[in-house]
Amino acid sequence: xxxxxxxxxxxxxxxxxxxxxxxxxxxxxxxxxxxxxxxxxxxxxxxxxxxxxxxxxxxxxxxxxxxxxxxxxxxxxxxxxxxxxxxxxxxxxxxxxxxxxxxxxxxxxxxxxxxxxxxxxxxxxxxxxxxxxxxxxxxxxxxxxxxxxxxxxxxxxx
Numbered sequence: 001x002x003x004x005x006x007x008x009x010x011x012x013x014x015x016x017x018x019x020x021x022x023x024x025x026x027x028x029x030x031x032x033x034x035x036x037x038x039x040x041x042x043x044x045x046x047x048x049x050x051x052x053x054x055x056x057x058x059x060x061x062x063x064x065x066x067x068x069x070x071x072x073x074x075x076x077x078x079x080x081x082x083x084x085x086x087x088x089x090x091x092x093x094x095x096x097x098x099x100x101x102x103x104x105x106x107x108x109x110x111x112x113x114x115x116x117x118x119x120x121x122x123x124x125x126x127x128x129x130x131x132x133x134x135x136x137x138x139x140x141x142x143x144x145x146x147x148x149x150x151x152x153x154x155x156x157x158x
Contacts, residue, residue, distance in 0.1 A: 024104050035076055038093040048091050
């Protein structure tokens with residue numbers, strides 16, 4: 001189906017862009033996702049702590065601790081004590097991280113915005129509907145169908 005073929009081309013181009021961005025910024029995917037999440041949270045006025053970042057990135061607290069140490073050492077983030085809970089920390093992207101992300105991603109974001117703004121309202125609604133519906137479809141749990149009369153469903157061996 002042409003729509004899904006087009007979606008695959010977009011996903012491949014998006015993946016290639018992310019790899020280029022990571023190479024340009026000399027960081028791995030998780031580091032870049034963390035910085036982008038902090039920048040987006042700051043733009044919304046939201047506070048982010050290590051536990052929040054662990055949840056968003058889907059990584060353990062130990063992996064988050066290593067990630068934060070790396071990003072503090074590289075000058076991309078800073079930690080500060082939580083104003084009402086001194087045991088907790090808040091995380092912030094540094095001004096340098098903001099500049100680096102803007103310099104690396106702003107041209108690409110501009111091109112994406114140009115494409116989106118070039119769509120009519122009806123086209124935008126169709127794209128939004130398609131992507132939202134597709135998101136729901138791929139978020140649904142995977143159910144492996146059983147063939148009747150072929151024995152019990154397979155189980156994981158441990």
